[in-house]
Amino acid sequence: MPIITADCLNVTYPNRVEALHSFSLEMERGEFVAIVGPSGCGKSTLLRVLAGLLKPTSGTVILDGEPVTQPSRHVSLLFQEPSLLPWRTVEQNLRLPLEVGNPHAKLDLSGSESRVSDLIRLVGLEGFEHAHPRELSGGMARRAALARALITQPPVLLLDEPFGALDAMTRESLIASLESIWRVATTTGLMVTHSIRESIFLADRVVICTPRPGQVAGIVKINLPRPRNWEMEGLPEFIASKNEIRALLSL
């Protein structure tokens, strides 16, 4: 059974801009899907709908057999900006999702305290546990935000261009870290991005979107072994996928 089923999503904003048009997507448990498309193809809108932050004009999202009507603790959303609380240290920011939420929700938080230090190590922020966000570089802030998103062990992780506005080298290392962290975290990943090569690097499947309104133009399966590394960029499979995606984007 797929963990996420988005069925015929339509989103039209009050200003009559149609952001999504009968958008359907199914995701298997544990896979990583990347959505690539030009600006204005409703990628961020899609993630907001999947996260339960935005009600679609029509269509349904089924998460783990239950319709999504409001934000759920089973889904973590990583925003375009790191959105750390500036008055909290890295460690305190990581702990935030454990401190809030409906106390009656059936969320298993046992062992989450030891996960704080594990995650800090996993994202490579040892030694910065007690640093405040203003003392972190852009890349480190993204790592902290990623660790925070994973602290509740969410079955689904949504990523909204989380490494935008960073320099190219930092992005490459963050993308590589993300791939290995995702493998360890065994969560289902969905990332929207502008970058074709980053989508191929990370994903099992790449979904290509058309602009305004967002529709699925095609899906490309990526047949690269894991763990992945940037040397794979030279492999024929990588290049073939790249060309296929470019063709679907009509670049």
Add this chain to the structure above:
Amino acid sequence: MSATKFVFDHSSDTANSSVLRHTLMRQWVLRLAPWFTLCAVMVLWHVVSLGYPAFILPGPMRVVETLLGKLADGTLLIHTLVTLSEAIPGLILGAIFGFATGYPIAKSPVIDRLLSPFIVASQGIPFIAIAPLLLIWFGNGAGSKIFLCAIVVFFPITINVIVGIRGISPLLRDLFRTMNATGWQTFIKLELPAAMPLVLAGLRVGGTLSMIGALAAEFLGTDKGLGYIINQGRGLYDTSLVLAGIVTTVFVALCIYGSIRAIERMIEKYV
């Protein structure tokens, strides 16, 4: 392993120390500049005062003499404490009401439309004009003074709370929504700390305004407080007493300002 030879370049050393001396001198000049202005004003005041009788314009020495005299016999301290006992509760009361008004205005557009036009319009009323009304309603005691202080403090706090709460990034609000945070959790863990710097800035402005409010109320009817001292000095043609009262007021206002600033610094360190 190769031997390393250290060369001391004396010419650059002396150049550095001259630059250092220059910066140090600049720092001292900048530090002393306000005191220079103060001295110049004192000298000017003294010279001008020589041409007038003391009940019109007493010289600075005369004012200092009065100040020290009133300080020694305890009058100044007692009256300062009276004024503070009005200004501080007024500040706290105004801050509480300011927060309780600003927060719902920031959160609800309906409450914003219901209240904001009148709160802004009310700022057109000179608070001195309300003081007699308060004396009629609340009598001659501390109540009317505290109330006037609260009214004066209310507006800057309200405005800063509105700006602080509205300024919270929508991304952070979305973050709290995705974590299923309750309204109370969002308030305690996001809104309050995020708005705190602006609330304290409002409190800092309010603190000095509160002193003005207390003094204004004391002018109108009382037999205690710094406002009374100043009024008494005017009645007795003891102009040096008036000036001593003003100096004390400024000093106390600066102390309030300074202590709130200190709290801000302390919180900035943790925030």
